[in-house]
Amino acid sequence: MIAVRDLSKKFGRARVLNSVAFDVAPGDAVALWGPNGAGKSTALRCALGLLNYRGSITIDGLEVRRSGRSVRRLVGYVPQELSFYDDLRVRDAMRFFRRIRGDSPANAASLLEQVNLHEHRGKRIRNLSGGMKQRLALAIALLADPPVLLLDEPTSNLDAAGRADVLERLRRLHNNGKTILFTSHRSEEMEALADRILTMENGVIVGERRPRRAAHAHAHATTHHHADAGIGAAS
Amino acid sequence: MTTNAAAASRVPRARFDRWPISPALFPALVLKELRDALGNKWVILYTVGFAALALGLASLARASAGMAGYAGFGRTAASLVNLVLLLTPLMALPVGAMSLVSERERGMLGYMLAQPVTRTEVFFAKFLGLALAMTAAIAVGFGVSAVALGDAADGALFLRFAALSVLLALSMLAVGMLISSIFRRTGSAVGVAVFAWLTFALLADIGVVGSALAFRMRIETLFYLTLANPLQAFKMSSLAGFGAGLDVLGPAGVWAMTEFGAALGAVLLSSLLAWTALPLAAAWLMFIRRPL
Numbered sequence: 001m002i003a004v005r006d007l008s009k010k011f012g013r014a015r016v017l018n019s020v021a022f023d024v025a026p027g028d029a030v031a032l033w034g035p036n037g038a039g040k041s042t043a044l045r046c047a048l049g050l051l052n053y054r055g056s057i058t059i060d061g062l063e064v065r066r067s068g069r070s071v072r073r074l075v076g077y078v079p080q081e082l083s084f085y086d087d088l089r090v091r092d093a094m095r096f097f098r099r100i101r102g103d104s105p106a107n108a109a110s111l112l113e114q115v116n117l118h119e120h121r122g123k124r125i126r127n128l129s130g131g132m133k134q135r136l137a138l139a140i141a142l143l144a145d146p147p148v149l150l151l152d153e154p155t156s157n158l159d160a161a162g163r164a165d166v167l168e169r170l171r172r173l174h175n176n177g178k179t180i181l182f183t184s185h186r187s188e189e190m191e192a193l194a195d196r197i198l199t200m201e202n203g204v205i206v207g208e209r210r211p212r213r214a215a216h217a218h219a220h221a222t223t224h225h226h227a228d229a230g231i232g233a234a235s
Numbered sequence: 236m237t238t239n240a241a242a243a244s245r246v247p248r249a250r251f252d253r254w255p256i257s258p259a260l261f262p263a264l265v266l267k268e269l270r271d272a273l274g275n276k277w278v279i280l281y282t283v284g285f286a287a288l289a290l291g292l293a294s295l296a297r298a299s300a301g302m303a304g305y306a307g308f309g310r311t312a313a314s315l316v317n318l319v320l321l322l323t324p325l326m327a328l329p330v331g332a333m334s335l336v337s338e339r340e341r342g343m344l345g346y347m348l349a350q351p352v353t354r355t356e357v358f359f360a361k362f363l364g365l366a367l368a369m370t371a372a373i374a375v376g377f378g379v380s381a382v383a384l385g386d387a388a389d390g391a392l393f394l395r396f397a398a399l400s401v402l403l404a405l406s407m408l409a410v411g412m413l414i415s416s417i418f419r420r421t422g423s424a425v426g427v428a429v430f431a432w433l434t435f436a437l438l439a440d441i442g443v444v445g446s447a448l449a450f451r452m453r454i455e456t457l458f459y460l461t462l463a464n465p466l467q468a469f470k471m472s473s474l475a476g477f478g479a480g481l482d483v484l485g486p487a488g489v490w491a492m493t494e495f496g497a498a499l500g501a502v503l504l505s506s507l508l509a510w511t512a513l514p515l516a517a518a519w520l521m522f523i524r525r526p527l
Contacts, residue, residue, distance in 0.1 A: 011526075048349045051526050070252045073351040083342035087274065099263040100350050 001026040001148060001179045002047065006055035009042055009203075016042045017053070018203045026147075029180040031190045034200035040183035041080075043200075044150050047181070048077060059148060073101070076141030080153040082133040086126035090117055090136060093125060094143075101144040111139040115169070131162030138169060149173065151182035155189060167192050255355040264356055268364020272330070278368050281326035285376035288318055293383035311384060312396060315377075316473045319400045320466055324407040324432050327369060331411015332428035334361050335522060337421040345527050354523045362412060362515065369404040373397060395476050399507070403469040406510035407435075410465075413514040416521035439464045455494070458487040468506035475500055 002024035009017040017039045024030045032040040046053040049068035057064045059071045084093060090112070098108040112118045115135040120128065128136065134154065141149060154170065155163040163186075170193055174180055184190055190197050191211045199207040251257035272278055296311040335358075338344040347357060377397040381390075411428050418424040443460045446452060452460075461467045471488070495502050 045345070045527075050345055050348055067252070069257075069351045069353055072349060073252070075349075077346075077349040079342070079346055079349075081342075082346070084346055085271065085343065087271075096263065096267055097350065100260055100352060102259075 001028075001060060002181060003058045004043070004047070004055070005057075007043065007046060007057060008054040009039070009046060009051060016203050017046070019055070020200075020203070020205055021055075022198055022205060022208075024179055024181050026179055027174075027177050028195050029174045029182070029193050031194035031197045032181070032183045032200055033185065033190060033197050035185065037202075038200040039203040040200055041152050042203075044077075044152050044181070044183060047150060048072060048075065073144070074146050075148045075150055076143070076146040078134070078137045078141050078149065078151045078154050081130070081157050082125070082137040084125060087124060089122055089124055090128070091121040093136065094121070094139065097140045098143055103144040107145075108139075108143060111142050115139045129162075130157045131159070131165065134158060134162065134166055135169075138166070142173075147177075148179045148181070151180065153183055153185070155184075155186065163189070252351075255353055256359065257353075257356065260352060261356055261360060264352065264360035265363045265367075268361050269367050270364075272365045272368030273371070275330060275368070277326055277330045277333075278372055281322060282372040282375050285318070285322050285372065286379045288322075289315060289376045289380035290383050292318065293380040297384060311380065312392070312473075315380065315396070316470060319373075319403065319473075320470060321436065323369075323373070323400060323404050324435055324466065326372070327404045327407035328411045328414075328428040328432050329425050330365060330369075331408040332414045332418075332424040333421055334365060334412055335415040335518075336418055336424045339419075339527060340421055348527070355519070358412075358519050358522045362408065365408055366405055369408065370401050373400050373404060392476060396473055399469060399472050399476070402504075402507045402511065403465065406465045406507050406514075409511045409513075409515040409518065413518040413521070416518040416525070435464055435466045440467070454486055454490045458491050458494075461487055462503070462506050465507055465510040468503050468510070472500065472503040472507070475503065 004023070005021050007017050007020040008015070020039070020043060022030070032038075032043060034040055042051065045051045047057050047059070047064060049064045049071060052065075060074050062071050062074070064071050088096070094108045094112060095105075098105065109118070112121055115138055117132060117135055117139065120132060125133065125136070134157070138154075149170075151170070155166050158166060167189060170180065170182075174193060180193070182193070194211050197209050197211060198205050199209070251259050292314045293311050296314070335344065338347070344357075348354060374397065377393065377400070381393055410431060414424050414427050414431065418427065443457065443464075446460070447457050461471075471491075491499055491502075
């Protein structure tokens with residue numbers, strides 16, 4: 001679903017990404033993990049076509065630079081903190097993005113209900129708590145049901161309860177088949193959501209591992225596969 | 236349970252995705268910008284201030300003995316020229332200067348551009364939204380003034396003057412947006428915009444007069460230098476429109492009337508149009524090419 005090849009990005013003389021390459025298969029949740037300045041958010045911003053870069057990024061076979069709008073139509077984006085027009089009311093923000101993303105009023109209302117913001121739809125964004133803003137960003141990202149979600153530190157500004165709530169929602173979306181690429185520096189977040197973790201340092205991917213949950217599931221599936229193969233061979 | 240492949244195939248490939256401006260999305264973007272602009276404090280302040288001053292000028296002219304009728308209108312119009320010259324750039328330059336940089340600074344621009352929109356759409360929606368809001372503000376001021384003048388107002392002339400004022404606002408908005416696309420901090424952009432206003436409104440004139448005296452400038456050079464200032468182009472256009480004659484501007488005005496004759500209006504108008512189109516094009520190029 002997402003293919004990144006030889007991705008490099010410089011800000012002035014500083015090289016922020018250096019020949020980064022990875023794939024995210026359809027339905028996978030992949031975490032970019034690393035310290036601040038590792039290049040995680042820059043990689044996401046390149047994937048959205050917000051920054052120029054060298055190399056290639058394709059989403060669903062579309063090159064981001066050439067087909068920016070079409071790519072962004074496939075992608076729902078949740079920023080670290082929703083920094084949108086604070087004066088807008090929740091319902092107005094949903095109406096505006098619904099028009100931009102081409103979704104129906106009924107679906108927009110349903111998404112607000114799903115993230116428990118329906119009763120807050122008359123509030124201005126500036127009066128929402130951090131958790132509510134994050135849930136609103138998630139509802140906006142899900143307008144028009146995009147197959148891919150790009151999440152930049154999706155729980156970094158939330159308290160423990162807010163984190164658990166957002167993580168649970170993301171896990172459900174992942175279970176429903178969304179492809180998710182997210183950045184994080186919280187190990188519990190990656191354990192809960194990621195199928196694979198790519199460790200970044202100084203703009204380079206230095207390692208890849210599976211979280212314990214996914215490793216266990218993977219081992220379990222492999223054992224079953226081998227057992228099935230054995231049974232098949234025996235019979 | 237839906238798979239990603241299935242979900243991907245459900246997402247419609249919108250018909251206008253390859254277009255730099257999609258007719259399906261652009262109106263929604265313009266409406267949002269217009270709504271934001273109508274809530275902008277600078278625009279509100281300008282609308283109220285301009286309307287109050289225009290009303291005051293019109294009422295004074297009407298109330299003055301011997302100023303009723305067309306003479307009263309002429310006096311009001313001449314005062315309005317100075318009012319527009321002073322206030323309109325003071326509104327349009329900072330509003331334009333804040334338009335892109337403040338949203339970039341607060342992260343809103345990045346979030347907006349992460350949606351299925353193009354930079355060209357966002358840029359021109361912003362310009363159009365702000366332009367419509369300023370047109371509305373100017374219309375309120377002129378409307379109030381026209382009501383106060385009543386029968387004394389020459390409708391066609393008043394409309395022409397209002398249209399010129401809108402063109403001046405657009406040119407200053409374009410210059411403001413160019414400033415906004417260059418600077419990274421809102422404070423710097425607004426500071427430069429206020430300095431630009433000072434330059435257009437005061438320093439440029441002083442510079443031209445000083446240069447004319449110091450270098451014994453030819454009269455046509457003096458006229459073209461004056462024309463290069465959009466505020467002066469507006470002033471000359473307005474005075475020419477009111478039939479005042481450019482001789483009130485001195486030898487350069489007389490030279491221009493002799494040299495260009497009936498085409499003078501178009502020459503003056505082309506200066507304002509160039510001051511709108513060129514900064515706007517430069518701002519757009521900067522906006523679509525520079526990283527966020």
